[in-house]
Structure formats: C-alpha cells, structure tokens
Amino acid sequence: MTDAALADELPFPPRADYLRAGSTLLSWLATTDHKRIAILYALTITVFFFMGGAAITAVRVELFVPNGWFLSSDTYNRLFSFHGIIMVWFFLVPSIPNTFGNFLLPLMIGAPDVAFPRLNLFSWYLTLVGGIFAVYTLVAGGVDTGWTFYTPFSTMFSNTHVLTAAAAVFVVGFASIATGVNFIATTHMLRAPGMTWFRLPMFVWSIYATSIVMVLATPVLAISLMLVIAERWLGLPIFDPARGGDPILFQHLFWFYSHPAVYIMVLPAMGVVSEIIPCFARRRLFGYDFMVYAIVAIAGIGFFVWGHHMFVSGQSPYASLIFSFLSFVIAVPSAIKVFNWTASLYRGQISFNSPMLYALGFVGLFTTGGLSGLFLASIPIDVHVTDTYFVVAHFHYIMVGGSVSAFFGALHFWWPKITGKMYPESWAQFAAITMYFGFNMTFLPQFVAGYLGMPRRYHTYPAEFQVYNVMSSAGAAVLAAAYLLPLMYLTWSLFHGLRASGNPWGATGLEWTTTSPPPPHNFDIQPLVDRPPYQYHAEGQSAGTDSPEVQNARSLR
Amino acid sequence: MNAIFTLPEASTQAVRVDGILAVLVIVSALTLALVFGLIVTFAIRYRRGSDAKRGPLPEIVNREFEVGWTAATFFLFAFLFWWAASADVGALTAPARALEVHVLAKQWMWKTQHANGAREIDELHVPIGRPVRLVMTSQDVIHSFFVPAFRIKQDVVPGRNTETWFQATKLGVFPLFCAEYCGTNHSAMRGRITVMREDEYARWLSAQPEGDDLAHVGAKLFVSEGCSGCHAASSGVHAPKLEGLYGRTVQLSDGRQVRADDAYIRDSMLQPKRDIVAGFEPIMPSFAGLLDDGEIQSLTAYIRSLGQEQGHD
Numbered sequence: 074m075t076d077a078a079l080a081d082e083l084p085f086p087p088r089a090d091y092l093r094a095g096s097t098l099l100s101w102l103a104t105t106d107h108k109r110i111a112i113l114y115a116l117t118i119t120v121f122f123f124m125g126g127a128a129i130t131a132v133r134v135e136l137f138v139p140n141g142w143f144l145s146s147d148t149y150n151r152l153f154s155f156h157g158i159i160m161v162w163f164f165l166v167p168s169i170p171n172t173f174g175n176f177l178l179p180l181m182i183g184a185p186d187v188a189f190p191r192l193n194l195f196s197w198y199l200t201l202v203g204g205i206f207a208v209y210t211l212v213a214g215g216v217d218t219g220w221t222f223y224t225p226f227s228t229m230f231s232n233t234h235v236l237t238a239a240a241a242v243f244v245v246g247f248a249s250i251a252t253g254v255n256f257i258a259t260t261h262m263l264r265a266p267g268m269t270w271f272r273l274p275m276f277v278w279s280i281y282a283t284s285i286v287m288v289l290a291t292p293v294l295a296i297s298l299m300l301v302i303a304e305r306w307l308g309l310p311i312f313d314p315a316r317g318g319d320p321i322l323f324q325h326l327f328w329f330y331s332h333p334a335v336y337i338m339v340l341p342a343m344g345v346v347s348e349i350i351p352c353f354a355r356r357r358l359f360g361y362d363f364m365v366y367a368i369v370a371i372a373g374i375g376f377f378v379w380g381h382h383m384f385v386s387g388q389s390p391y392a393s394l395i396f397s398f399l400s401f402v403i404a405v406p407s408a409i410k411v412f413n414w415t416a417s418l419y420r421g422q423i424s425f426n427s428p429m430l431y432a433l434g435f436v437g438l439f440t441t442g443g444l445s446g447l448f449l450a451s452i453p454i455d456v457h458v459t460d461t462y463f464v465v466a467h468f469h470y471i472m473v474g475g476s477v478s479a480f481f482g483a484l485h486f487w488w489p490k491i492t493g494k495m496y497p498e499s500w501a502q503f504a505a506i507t508m509y510f511g512f513n514m515t516f517l518p519q520f521v522a523g524y525l526g527m528p529r530r531y532h533t534y535p536a537e538f539q540v541y542n543v544m545s546s547a548g549a550a551v552l553a554a555a556y557l558l559p560l561m562y563l564t565w566s567l568f569h570g571l572r573a574s575g576n577p578w579g580a581t582g583l584e585w586t587t588t589s590p591p592p593p594h595n596f597d598i599q600p601l602v603d604r605p606p607y608q609y610h611a612e613g614q615s616a617g618t619d620s621p622e623v624q625n626a627r628s629l630r
Numbered sequence: 631m632n633a634i635f636t637l638p639e640a641s642t643q644a645v646r647v648d649g650i651l652a653v654l655v656i657v658s659a660l661t662l663a664l665v666f667g668l669i670v671t672f673a674i675r676y677r678r679g680s681d682a683k684r685g686p687l688p689e690i691v692n693r694e695f696e697v698g699w700t701a702a703t704f705f706l707f708a709f710l711f712w713w714a715a716s717a718d719v720g721a722l723t724a725p726a727r728a729l730e731v732h733v734l735a736k737q738w739m740w741k742t743q744h745a746n747g748a749r750e751i752d753e754l755h756v757p758i759g760r761p762v763r764l765v766m767t768s769q770d771v772i773h774s775f776f777v778p779a780f781r782i783k784q785d786v787v788p789g790r791n792t793e794t795w796f797q798a799t800k801l802g803v804f805p806l807f808c809a810e811y812c813g814t815n816h817s818a819m820r821g822r823i824t825v826m827r828e829d830e831y832a833r834w835l836s837a838q839p840e841g842d843d844l845a846h847v848g849a850k851l852f853v854s855e856g857c858s859g860c861h862a863a864s865s866g867v868h869a870p871k872l873e874g875l876y877g878r879t880v881q882l883s884d885g886r887q888v889r890a891d892d893a894y895i896r897d898s899m900l901q902p903k904r905d906i907v908a909g910f911e912p913i914m915p916s917f918a919g920l921l922d923d924g925e926i927q928s929l930t931a932y933i934r935s936l937g938q939e940q941g942h943d
Binding site for chain 1 (some may be wrong): 635637643646647650651654657658661662665666668669672673676677678679682683684685686687691696699700703704706708710711714717718719721722737768770771772774776778779781782783784785787788789790792805807808809810811812813814815816817818820862870901918
C-alpha cells in the first residue's frame, strides 16, 4: 500500500503537491522550490536541445554530398559552432545536474529543499541570460570559432560575433558555479538523520563529485573567455605571438576546464544508471563502495589529463607522455564501473522497462566510447586521428550515447515522480530502441571515416568519404525521429497518462517514499535512514523473488 | 588516391601506427564481446520470472574479485601505455641527414620550400626512402599539417616553429589536409604530397625555376635588413658574433644557458631583450613586424650555414 493511496483514503482533503501549490506565472518565475526550478531548467534545456539539434540537422543534410549543396562554408561553420556551444553549455552541462540533480538531490537525502534556494533560482536566471546572449549571437549572424574558441583565430581573425558568444558561455558558467556550490552545501548540511556518506545513493555521489568539478574548473573557463574578450575587444596582447603572446596558452586554459567538463557531463549519467540498473534487476548495486571510489577518482584524475587534447599542438613531448599515462589511468575507474554494472545483473530479476533499456544502452555505448578513448590516449594513434571524425565519434559516444541516453533514462524513470503520471510504456521502449540504433548508425561510420583521414569541421570533403557521410546522415534522421518521439508521448501522458503511485517501480530510495508528485516541502514526516541504499534483497543473497510489497516494506520506512 | 575502405601505409610511421591500432582493436573487440556477451546472457538468463538459479551469491563474488579485476585492468592499460609511448618516443626526432623542407601555412594555402629554394604551393614533392624533416610556421592562425597516408599530423602555429618528419615508403600522390579549424575555407585547405623515385626527384628538383636557396636569401637579407651593421666580423659595434653559433650552448647574462636552435634565433630577432648573451648590452632593436616568417626562416638558414662552415674548418 503506497503513500499516495493512503493519502486518498484519509478523511481530510488531499494537500496540494508542488505542481498545484500555486498556478500563477509568478509562482513559477519567483519560486524557490527546487522541484519547480528543476522544471524551469527542464523546459529551458529542452528548447536549447532542439535548437542545437536543428543546427546539426542542417549540417548532416549538407554533408550528404562531398561539395555541399545548399550552405555556404561560412554558414556551415556557424552552424557547427552553434551546435557545439549550445549542446555543451546549454544542454549537456546543465542537463542532468540542473534538472534531475535539482529535483532529486534534496529528495534523495531527505531534505526539504537545497541549502540556498534563492541562489538556485538565481542560477536559472543566469542560464537564461546566457541563453539570451547565445540566441542573440545566432540572430545577429552567428559565430564561426567552433565551441573551442581557439586563439588567435577567435581573437584576431574571426569576423563573427565572438564577443557575445563568449559572454553567453561566461555567464552560463556562473550558473554552473552557483549550482555546484549549492549542491555541495546541500549534500554536506542537509542529509536526513542516519543518511551517512556511505548510505548515499550513487546519484547523490555523482552529483556531489560533479559539483566539485564545476566549482573548481568553471572559473578557469571564465578566465580563458575573459582573456579572449580582453584581447579581441580591448586589444590587450595575450595570445598574439607578434606581441609576445602565446596562442597555445589558451588551449591549456581551455582544456583545463573542458576536459573536466566532460566529466561534468558524464558523471551524473553514471549516477543515473547506478540507480536504474539495481531497480530493474532487483539487485543490490555490485561493489557500491568501489563505485563511490571510482567516481571520486574520475573526478580527481580528470583534472590532470587535459594535455591529451594537445599532443599535436607543439607541447613538450615529455608532457605528452605524462598526459598519455594519466589518460590510461583514468580509464581504470571507468572500466570498473562498467564491470560493476554488468555484475549487478548477475542473478537478478531483470525487467526491460524503458529506463532499463536506456541504462543498458548507456553501458554499451559508454563502453564503446571509453574503449575508443584508449586509442586517443595512445600518442601515435592520437597524432593520426585527432581532429578527425574519429574524435567526433568518440566524444559523441560518451556525451550523446552516454549522457543523453542516461538523461532519457532518468526522464522516464523519474517521470512518474515528477509529474504524477505514467507514460505509455510501449512507445517509450520503441523510442529507446530506435534511439540506440539511430545513434550507432550515425556515429559508428565516423570511427572509420576518421581513421581513413577525414578531418572534422570540413564543409567539403574528398569523394572517397561520401559513403560514410551518407550513412551518418541517414542515421541522424533516425536519431532525430527518436528524439522527437518522447516529446510527443510524454506531453500526451501529462494529460492522458495513468496516475502514478508513490513508488511505481518498487524502487529503494527516499524519493520514492513520498507522494508522486511530492508535496512542496518533499516529506510530510522527517525521514530517518538506517540502512545503505539498494536493499533489494538481503546481504549475500541475489535477487529476491519477493513481491514488490515485501521489498518495499524492507526498503522503506 | 585513397580507396574507400583502406588507407595506404605510405611511411615508416604508418606501419608502426597500424600495428598499435591492430592490437587496440583486438583488445577492444574482446572487451566489447565480454561486456555485451555478459549483458545479453544475464538479460536472457535472469529475465524476470525465469527459473534460473538465484539464491545466495557464490563465494567468488566478493571484494577480492573486485580488487582483482581492477588490478588486471590497470596492468593491461599500463602495458598499452608503455607500448604506444615507446613507439612515440622512437619517432620523436628526425634522423640526422634528413631532407629539410620549410612549410609556411596561411589562410588557406600551404607554401612549401625545398632546401635549394624551389617553392611549391599546396604541393610537396619528396623522394622515397629518405627521411624528410618539416619545419613549419604559420602566418596567421593555427593550422595543422595532416597526411593520413603517412599517419603524421602537426599543428602549425604562428609565432613559432613546429617540426615533424616522415620517411615515405610508397610511390604515389597522397592527400594533405589542414586538420585544425582555421576559418571560412578550412575544408579547402588541402594539398598533395607526391612521392617520387630518388632520381626522378633529382630531375624534378633541377627542373624547378631557379630560386636562391634559403641561406643565400638569408645572406642578402642579413645585409639589406641591417643585421651586418653590428653582427658582421668587420663591425665596430660590440655585438655577438654569429659564426659557429648554431647548435652551440650560449651563456646568458642572467646565468641561464640556452641552446642556439631555430626557436632561440627566432626569439632573438623578435624579442632581443629576452635572452641577453653574457657580456653584451641589450642594445639590439626588435625586428618584430619588420621580418615576415619566410624571411626569418631564411635568416635562420643563413646563420646555420655560418655554423656549418665553421664546423668544417
């Protein structure tokens, strides 16, 4: 018997959940409820996701033929730059942390809200301001530097709107920092009684580690962009070699942020998958403590591998050797996580609801992307394939195959909790499978094209690469359709979906002990915690054949 | 020249890179087979409601198991690192006696110049079987010299020289790409490398329009730009002599020692106040903005030729 059902049977009228606690526009725009802010973020990044997607759709259509057929080179360059800037800073970085992190972190640790609710709202407004700069950049004519803003091209040679684009990223970076500070404070200060560090769900650990990376790395991004603005706008000699500057300095600064940023994008995804797999396998997460150490190790070592983006830049070959070694080292904790997720399936009671399909898809695609990372960590191979489509395929496997899959997994897993409605399962399974195959059709050929030497950011290309580009573009069409499906059936479910119970998946975790959707302050009674997470069965046993009610009785109180 | 599904192995480095690639592909394929195999097996065998055995976990699934595969993964990766790194270290420096070619990149073309002064645009002719050392700089933004068939790539950076080298092992024409995004026509910044037999190369080179070699151009610049006013042996100004300078270790006034290589000579022309040679006054003006990259390459070649003559004496 769930809480939601209980509430319905009680003699007094049901109290309003967070969605119905206020219905004016102001009650949303001035809210300090972490759950409502999560919804604001979700709407914002959905808009950006489809904007970035539209840009790359035009690029993929253009690449059907070797010499282009409807875009100029300048337009092409602006489109892929816009795609990169939007997808990295306005979708991937805020995606899981700012929507699901915001929504779930307080719920998972048994808190009524985040530590600084107004700062939380402020960070959404910062994202909005950054977004306005980004959209202005697009409307005014775009920027053609790529998302990497490499100097001296960005500071002295590009004739496009570099300043507003840099301002957009600069501002949205502070949204990241504010969110990171908030989540760190929340995790430290607001855990429910009994919620010790090693009883935290993996999702909380991943958000915590991500927040630390955000707070430490993002200021360096701000510095790099500030220097670009200073040289381009004020003419200060910083990267211009003719005046004693060093263009490579920018790359060091930029990658010192942007490599850890990869972990900002993928650690939360790992957290999501670590929640979903145990639930649908009805198993304890295999090696919980190792999973925690792995996340902390990835977040830490992630700060010391930035130079592997610069093996051909002219940096010292000895520095390259060290960066190469550390890049291999950081692959170890990632591999451990893959093994542990796989081992969590062993002797489970596995069901294949759409969140599980996304999670298993994540493991497969992340493994493929991670293994291709070994190629890039090997200097002689990297020299050949860096700046080719091999790299494009590699990071899309991690960020799209990995993070976006996990994002959709999280969206389906927590959709009942967030909206109080169930989505149509068959449609969701169909979309998950389509997305998996569409993704592989798009990006698998790019590994080959890259190894054969097709450089990235090429508007026109030699005819021998056409077959791979046609495959990619065809796959992209499938992928685009798969991304549009959830938009439709999830929206449908808001109005016509079945009402969700408090814990439709029979999952452990405090967020499932409250109603769906939760009340404004999350819990009617202060939760107490007296056990580690993922108690789907007794210690040393394997998946229970218990009914969900029995399991719930064990995992909830 | 490329076929659709294969890339020619046209240099000594290409063979090395493809060897490492093959091993990584095998390791990855085995790992993927293991992970996908386990996921699919578990997914089928332990699907909800199947009658596969559950119950207590076997003894083997414990902490030591976890430590074991962590260590195994680490050692595998450490081995891969060592192997790939040693191939890299082996290819770091060009063999002595390598043919030297100067490359100047600009939006959006490649200019190459052979040691005898012959110039090409978006083309480079090289002999088979001889190491070729490329000394490269850019006139504007960062470009990257990428020859897939040779498996070489090196960013070409404004304000400094970068180097790479190759030894071609196959005759033919191979594409050259710019691999670092450099603006509007980045994708049109392509060229061709033609690998010829040694005798054909010699014939081709001698058939090129007469151009002074770099050192001769440099010697003229040395006078016309006024360098000789101070640095010539006959000058009355107290300035460092350049004969035999190239490759030597120079004692600086602040106690540091530097090797007089291309980068040092370049810096000394553009930022003469940075490294003052011990015993001299910082009186040299900067030539930044007065010399373009091609002229700096020529002057450097001239100074190097002074050193070589000294060596022969």
